[in-house]
Amino acid sequence: MREEGAELYGIDGNYPGLFGEKVPLPPQILRHRPDAIGIKSNGQLCIGEAKTEGDILNTRTYEQLQDFTSVEINGSKCEVFVGAPQSSENNFGKSLEKTGLKGCDNLHVLYIPDEIIND
Numbered sequence: 001m002r003e004e005g006a007e008l009y010g011i012d013g014n015y016p017g018l019f020g021e022k023v024p025l026p027p028q029i030l031r032h033r034p035d036a037i038g039i040k041s042n043g044q045l046c047i048g049e050a051k052t053e054g055d056i057l058n059t060r061t062y063e064q065l066q067d068f069t070s071v072e073i074n075g076s077k078c079e080v081f082v083g084a085p086q087s088s089e090n091n092f093g094k095s096l097e098k099t100g101l102k103g104c105d106n107l108h109v110l111y112i113p114d115e116i117i118n119d
Contacts, residue, residue, distance in 0.1 A: 006038030006046040030067035043074040051084040086111040
């Protein structure tokens with residue numbers, strides 16, 4: 001999200017911020033609260049989600065992604081960034097296709113090497 005120019009405004013998890021300051025929880029968007037939320041300088045909202053191998057088979061994951069990719073704020077759709085284990089790439093891709101999310105212009109999936117994921 002930062003590489004796309006978004007400044008983080010909310011994190012659901014343990015994140016000390018740049019100088020140890022507390023970062024508030026992101027607001028709920030439709031039915032779900034995202035893991036992270038940021039805003040680009042043009043006002044576009046960015047949403048971040050981290051997924052585990054177990055999340056890939058969870059219906060809730062696809063409900064979240066459908067909510068987050070469909071909502072429009074400040075006149076544009078939200079950019080949605082999902083981090084998932086590289087080992088789940090095949091299954092996640094198939095599930096995205098099955099749920100109609102594959103090819104969604106504002107959905108960006110980043111596959112993280114399993115060796116650097118902390119369980």
